[in-house]
Structure formats: structure tokens, C-alpha cells
Amino acid sequence: MSSTTVTTRTATTPRSLAAVLLARRGVVHLPAGGDVSEPAGQVGAALLEADLVERGYLVAAPLRAAFAALDAGALGATGRALLQDIDRETGADRPHEPLLRGFPDSTPRDTYAHYVDRVLTVLFQQPEQPCVLCGTVDSVVPVAPCAHLVCGTCFDGADFSACPVCERRIDPDDPFLRPKRPRRIFSRRPARPQRLRLLTYGGDLSDRQRDAARELDTLLARTGALSPQDTDDLDALLAARPRDDLDRLPATVPGRETKARLVAWLLADPADLPATLPFATGLLDTPTDVLRVLAVRSGGDAGLVRIPRFARLPRPLRRALLSALDALDPAQAAQDMRRHRRAWIHAAELLHPFEYTDRYPRAALAFAALRGTALGDDALSLALRKGADGVEAIDVSGPAVTVRSWRGQVEAALADRDLHRALALLGQRPGELVRRLDHLLRLAREGDGDGAGDEGRAVVSALERAVGRVAPAVVLSALGALRTRTIARTARVFFPKGAAARAHVTDDGRPPLPAELVRSVAGVLTAEMLRRARAEAPVEVAVVDAALDGVVAPFTERTASRALVTLPRGSELAVPDGTTLRLFLHWMESPASGRTDLDLSAAMFAADWQHIGQCDYTGLRYGGTAAVHSGDLQDAPPPLGASEFVDLDLEQLAEAGVRYVVAVVYSYNNVAFGDLADAFAGLMVRDAPGSEGPVFDARAVEQRFDLTGSSRACVPLVVDVQARTMRWLDVVKGVTGTQHAVWRHAHALATLAHRLTELFGSGARVGLGELAVWQAAARAATVVLRHTDGSRSVYARRDGEDVAAFATRIGSPDTDAAEPTAPPRLAFLLRGDVDVPDGGEVFAVYPYAQDATRVRLLTASDVVTALAPH
Incomplete structure (x- = not known):
């Protein structure tokens, strides 16, 4: 079971459902035992366990017993599949043979001399002649297929895995390649890896769907964009469930890109459309939601970084999408469409909105505003004028349909340094207000001098009204960026939206912000995070690892x-x-x-x-x-x-x-x-x-x-x-x-x-350690802080101490002496070596001994999602 199987695969080949649950929860499901006449027993289970330990995985006692209860054939098949999934995760499913098989001992001391030897061989070596490097006779042979003449004395065929001259692979049966020398075995057993993880027994294969449904619920609850791996896992989890089980799906999905993938999956099979279409379109509440769905079902990206040529739409789906657009305010819809104008014009060629002006007049009006449709005395113009009644932001009195751009109004207000007009507009879209806080605070600084006057108070007041509706990732990004703005910096780093993680470095010419103003704004943002954390279920004891201070809350x-x-x-x-x-x-x-x-x-x-x-x-x-x-x-x-x-x-x-x-x-x-x-x-x-x-x-x-x-x-x-x-x-x-x-x-x-x-x-990105302290302070009566040197500090909430004060005290020398008697039911750990009772919640960078069948394992994204608006 420890042999490596070589198969061609791409880096993005999706994981099977078993591999998804193994990677995400460390859970293994086995075939039902049935009538096993000759179980594999402890010997078979021990052999598989040994293979797993060599890969950095431990086996829980119930899983070991379940292995032993299988017959030999089932254990062999199950073990091979399990090891293959694990090997793929670590990279051990591929052969790893470097150019120098005796690496690192056989790596040349002088790279230049090695290069010169190769060049001399290419230039001067002749067939059936002594080696130009060492003069040895009958040691020079051509290698296939490159035909370079190689001296077996100068270049050791037991050490090289390729042609030593051109360093390209050669025929494995070429006589130059001699069997490689065996590598020395470990003189001592290698140390336990950090990522050592416990594998647990999830039940038989019928229980797999239950666990898959839980993971699907977790991903659908995420507020931000999923990572590529989470996206792949989402697709695998959706593919494993029937589309007619709509009761298990949430009525709202906060992540826009996640929602698009869910809706595209619901609409993928035309035979299921009568059942899935009403539910799917009920999830769409912005035009961009519709555009994302069109992109995903056409093989594109839900983030709209790459928008493909859209696939054809069945008539029922076309009407359903127009109906969803018609339910929206046409002015806001038109403004939203302008962000991807070219893609929406292409979409209009598929949706045919002007053919349904009687049935979907508001959708037609939004498209007309997007395109600046000319107005005349024709039937379409009359329908558009009729549909514009009561829509103040769309003007149909001129020669063409026009719309006042909200984004343009914001930019004009900021350019005019009209802070109060900008705040009034941005208050309509709270997320945009938080994203533009730095710009707003600079305007307040210009108006007040120190930011402590009316202008600064206006920004803080607008923020207090808006922040309760903003996604946690946006709040945390703003908080981290702003609290470092009291000092001047020479460089600024951006992570532009795109298909890859590019970091753009530029000069930072922004003046520092007043410390008092920054403290006020940071206080509002932090207070909002603490308020949301208090909405989670309270616990008696929580544990936090100080080592998490180096782990950044996820972004992009x-x-x-x-x-x-x-x-x-x-x-x-x-x-x-x-x-x-x-x-x-x-x-x-x-x-x-x-x-x-x-x-x-x-x-x-x-x-x-x-x-x-x-x-x-x-x-x-x-x-x-x-x-x-x-x-x-x-x-x-x-x-x-x-x-x-x-x-x-x-x-x-x-x-x-x-x-x-x-x-x-x-x-x-x-x-x-x-x-x-x-x-x-x-x-x-x-x-x-x-x-x-x-x-x-x-x-x-x-x-x-x-x-x-x-x-x-x-x-x-x-x-x-x-x-x-x-x-x-x-x-x-x-x-x-x-x-x-x-x-x-x-x-x-x-x-x-x-x-x-x-x-x-610099602290410009909020750390997971900070989030852990906030959530522990908001939910627990006692917080145990584990330091990197192995010591512990205990903090108990005192009479009259609010959450903010308690959170500030955690990590300070102002500790409480008594160790808690109750076990922790909430833990934020670097390595999951704390015993948490059944039903507890654990975040661990390295889960180690945490049993996902007993506790709820949290990811970094789950820790952020817990701070979503309620």
C-alpha cells in the first residue's frame, strides 16, 4: 500500500468527495462491514496505520478498529485509495528524482567549473576518442536521445538522472544511467511534523453525505470570496448531492461569488429547471449576481476577472433572469451594470430585454439606460417613457435614456472636497463608505486641521450608522490599514483584483492622519466587531495561543x-x-x-x-x-x-x-x-x-x-x-x-x-490572534492565554468590566491567579493539542489531535465569518 502510482493529472484536478472530507475534516468513511468472515484484523490495520504515520497522519482508536473489522480485500482497496488521496495532498504521488541523485552531498562545489566541463565536452569531445577532460580511453558514450558524448568517469551515471551535458531527461534504459546508490537511512527517527493530524472514523459510506452537507453549509455561509481550493471543494460537494433537495439549501447566501456558483449548479440541468428555477432566481438580488451566474455557467470566473463568451440560454431561464432584473430598482440596476458595461451589452444579446418590455418594463429600462438608447416616437420609446414614471434617477426627457451615476456623483463630491455630500452619498452603500475611509479622513483633516472638529465628527457619525451592515472582511481591512496611518510611510502595497495574487508597490505620498481621529475611527470599527462577537453562544472558558499573533486574518x-x-x-x-x-x-x-x-x-x-x-x-x-x-x-x-x-x-x-x-x-x-x-x-x-x-x-x-x-x-x-x-x-x-x-x-x-x-x-493587517482575543473576551467568562514559552496567563472577567476592557486586558500583566476548573469549549490554537469537550469549537492552524467528529473545527475564514452582521 505504500507504493507510488504515477498518473498524469493537472494541478486543478478536482478532489473526490472522500478526499474533500479527508482534507477538510480529517474524517474517513468506510464501507459497511456486513458479514465479514475473515476480517483483516489488527495486523492489517497496523500495516495501514504504519503507512499513514510515515505520511504524517495518526489514526484514532475507532478508525483503527473499523480498519481491523474490514475483510482483507476491502481494507486493501480502502487503504490504497486513502493513501493515494494523502499522497496527492503532500506531493508524494509523484516521483521525485533530482538531477543529482546523491543531493546534497554530490552537488558540485564549483558550479562554474562544472559548467566549463559541460561546455568543453560539447565543443571538443569526439566519438571513439579519449575523454577531453580526463583522457580516459573507451569511457565516452553517446546518450539517447540527445546524443551528447558523455564520459562515464567524469560524470557518474549512478549520480545523474539525466544527461549531464544538456541536463535533459534521457532514456531510462540508457547504459549511462547506472542504478543509483541507496541513500543512508535515518540515524534517528525524524522529528514529529508540525502538521501531524489525527484521522477519525466518520461512519460508513451512508454517513458521508451527512458530513458533506455540513461542509457545504459552512462554505455557503462564508461572507467573502472563496479560495480556489474552497471553490473546488464547493463544486465537489454540490456535485455529490441531488438538485431536488432544496430544503437543505439556505434561503440567502452572503458570498456573492459563492451564490453565483450555487445558482449556476441549480440551473445546470434543464430537466430540473421547473423545480430549481424559482429557488435559484430568488437568491439573485443585484444585476451583478445575474452576470456572475451567466459567467459561471459559461465556464468563466464568478469574480468576473475573466468574462467568457456567454452560453446560450433556454427560454425559461431567459425569462426568469429578466424577471429577477425587473424586480430591482432600474436606476440602481443601470448603475450596477455600468461596472461591466461591455459584458452586459453582450448579455443583452442573449436576454432580448426589448422583446419583453410589456412583461419586464423595468429590466428593459435598465438596459436602455445602460446603452443610452435613443428615444423617438416608436413603441419601444413609449414603453421606456412609461416605465420611467417615478424613477427619478433615470431621465427620458431628452433624445436618449440617461442615468445619473452614483459613483460619478461620489467622485465629483470627493474631487470638490465636499465631505458632507460625499458622506450622504456613501451612506447609501455602507461598504463603499468603509472602503473610502482613508480618503474621507484626509478630507476631514483638511477641514479641521487636527480632525477633531465638525468634519471629523461627521465622518465618525456616518461610520457609526453604516458599519453595522458591512461585511467583516471589509471592516477588518479598514481597521488594519487605518491604525497604522498616524506615521508617514514611504511605500504603499496594493493587491489588485485579478486572476493571480499580484502585489503592486508604489510610493506613499499621503500625509499622516491625526492620532485622535484614527483612535476614534478604530474604536468604532473594533466596537462593532466586539458587538458581533457577543452574538455567538457564550462559554465558560476559552483558550488562545499567543503564537497566533503572527497569523494574519485572511484577505484576497x-x-x-x-x-x-x-x-x-x-x-x-x-x-x-x-x-x-x-x-x-x-x-x-x-x-x-x-x-x-x-x-x-x-x-x-x-x-x-x-x-x-x-x-x-x-x-x-x-x-x-x-x-x-x-x-x-x-x-x-x-x-x-x-x-x-x-x-x-x-x-x-x-x-x-x-x-x-x-x-x-x-x-x-x-x-x-x-x-x-x-x-x-x-x-x-x-x-x-x-x-x-x-x-x-x-x-x-x-x-x-x-x-x-x-x-x-x-x-x-x-x-x-x-x-x-x-x-x-x-x-x-x-x-x-x-x-x-x-x-x-x-x-x-x-x-x-x-x-x-x-x-x-506593521499591524496593517489584523491578525487572527487579535480576532481570537476579541471573540474569547466577548464569549467567555475566563480566558487562558498560552505563551510561546509554554507558560499560561489566566484572565477572568471582573464585575462591571465590559467586553472592550476585558479584551484590552488579555495579554497584559494584569492577570488573575486562579486556573479555571472547567474545560475550554472554545479554543484558538496554533497546534490542536488542547482537549476540548464534545461540541466545542476549535481553530488550529495544525489540527493535530482534534477529532472533527466530536468538535467543530474552524478555519481562518470561519473565524472571520463569525463576525458577519446579524
């Missing part, structure tokens, strides 16, 4: 990478002492990509972000053994593909003067990651020196993420060598041309990593 999840461990962008975690970080990369070409050369690189920077070196294909070693590369494979044909590794010894790097190491993956010949059949990278944490253990150890994998989309360069993380921390960046970098390497992009890499590190370390 739409562009998050599909990853083994869901870590919000910007989060910082400690690297265990005495370990080596091993970066890994694997890719496989496809017919669309042709020959593709990806390069795994590590860029080294000093404390002032000056570039001082790299470990990549131009320099296979840095500082002796401080950083070591496994060699540059320059193609990746199936079925083997190609793998590259970089070992980082943080102690040696620190001695060499390195402060920051930036990991980066380049597509050398500018092939998009998404064109490949398979592409992923990740990080292992190893405590074995040199060549001990396998080159790829599934147990040691702490993070694995897919390389997808149109990007050609990815910057996944930065390591602070001195602080021994790793910060998850998960951004892509724009590059042009070919022959990409660190030295060509060193300045841009330094700017990007420096500014992102500065941004996330």
Missing part, C-alpha cells in the same frame, strides 16, 4: 494558492531549531507547454535588503553547505516529470551574513504554470543531515502548493534567518522575456519582499 482569498496547509497570506510562523529547510519543486510538461524548464531558486539578502547571493542554477552552492541546490533539470517529460530541491541551513546562513532568504520559482523559458500537466512546490522541515533519508519525505512536508494560472514567476515565502521565522507571501511576480534568474530580478525581488514584510509586520 480568491487568489490564494491551493495548499496542503491553509495559511493566510502574510502569516509568519517559527521555524523549529536544529532543522534544515528543504524547498522542493516538481513539474511535468504537457503537449500545450512543450519543453519547459522551471527553476527553483533562493535569493539571499542582507539586513538592509541588499542582494548578496543566490542558490540556483547559476550557483549550486552558497556558503559551502549553507544552501545547496540539487541541480538544474531543463525539461520534464511524462511520466517522471522533473524535481528540484534547495536545502537551507539557517545557522550557516546566519554565519554567512544572510538575514533574509526569498524563495522563488521561475519559468526559465516563459511558459505559464497553468499550461503544464502538473506543477507544485513546497517546503520540508528536516532534522537529518546531508543525504540521510529519502530526498522527498512525505512525513517532513510542512507545506505544498500548486503552481497555476498564467504566471511565470512565483514568490511563495521569505525566511527571516535571524529570527528563525517563515512568512507566507503567496504572490506572483510579473516577468517578461525568457532566461529568468535571480540575478536578473534581484532588485525587484528585494523591493517586493521588503515591502510585503514591512506591511505584514
